[in-house]
Amino acid sequence: MRLDDETESQNVEDRRGGGGGFGGGRGATIGIGTIVVAFAASYFFGIDPRVILEGASALQGAQHHAQPAPAPAPAPAQRQGPPASDTGAVFTRKVLGNIERTWTTIFATQLHEQYRPPTLVMFTNATPTACGTGQTAMGPFYCPADRKVYIDLGFYDELRRRFGAGGDFAQAYVIAHEVGHHVQNLLGISGKVDAARRRSSEARSNQLSVRMELQADCFAGVWANNAQRANRRLIEPGDFEQGLKTAAAIGDDRLQQQGQGYVVPETFTHGTSEQRAYWLRRGLESGELSTCDTFAANAH
DSSP, rough: OOOOOOOOOSEEOOOOTTTOOOOSSSSSOOOGGGOOOOOOIIIISSSHHHHSSSSSHHHHHHHHHHHOOSSOOOOOOOOOOSSSSSSHHHHHHHHHHHHHHHHHHIIIIOOSSSOOOOEEOOOSSSETTEEEEEGGGGEEETTTTTTEEEETHHHHHHHHHSSSOOOOHHHHHHHHHHHHHHHHHHHTTHHHHHHHHHHHHHHHHHHHHHHHHHHHHHHHHHHHHHHHHHOOOOOOOHHHHHHHHHHHHTTTHHHHHHHHHHHHHHHHOOHHHHHHHHHHHHHHOOOOOOOOTTTSOOOO
16 A cells, blocks of 8 residues: 555544553443453454443353364563554554545445544553453454544554464555444444344344444445545555455454364354455445445345
8 A cells, every 4th residue: 555645644542551441431341351362262253342342241142152262372462652663553544544534535425424533542452442441352443332443553463473464455454344333333233233133142143243244344345445546546456455365364264263173153253254355345346335235135
């Protein structure tokens, strides 16, 4: 990606080095220390960070179907404050700035509505949120209660080291996916799905979670398509392929197979590698929100 001409977002809260607390947020909070295990288990192996943060009953369901990794990874180092060379933060602000401008245009042209951007919080180790305590081990997540995206920038290194999914566009895709959850919140999709999940069996709840995640992937593709049309210099050759590779690398089936040697489809909460790549590609090719109805009966 070429971000030289991009303006940094001002909707960023930098809490690095602020000593993230473990107290409750402004909304309902729960203790989550007992379910924070290895990075891959907590974020990829069936525990949806939004499920973890949105209430005790949802947490209990997530704990029930989570598939632990064979051996826990060592705890992340206790990093304090931003590094001397803060290229990751600059990159994140620029990507978020582009995402804001692009979604503003998409809302105006496709929905005839005003877009209200989220705030992105950069933190290290742990931080309070309106949904509970967020921790690095969760990976990036979106809290609908405060409309904020949370990310420990060390996730970029983890993405590259553990999953071979490095590169600028792979990192941008991660941010765009979380903002996709914000778009779902603005459109009222999140509330409807959460209500449906509370009335559903665990298996059905997992299916709804998968469709939410796949739609966020599709929305990330819609952003990238429209961003490229607005600035042909932004996306470089190979970027889209990089994004598709990343989406496939973090499919539930692939990660469970790598982590435990077998897959349990009924525990999937994010979608298979094929599904994630399919819906990201669908958004990339169309650029239209209307093509992202993952809740349709015949959704891929």
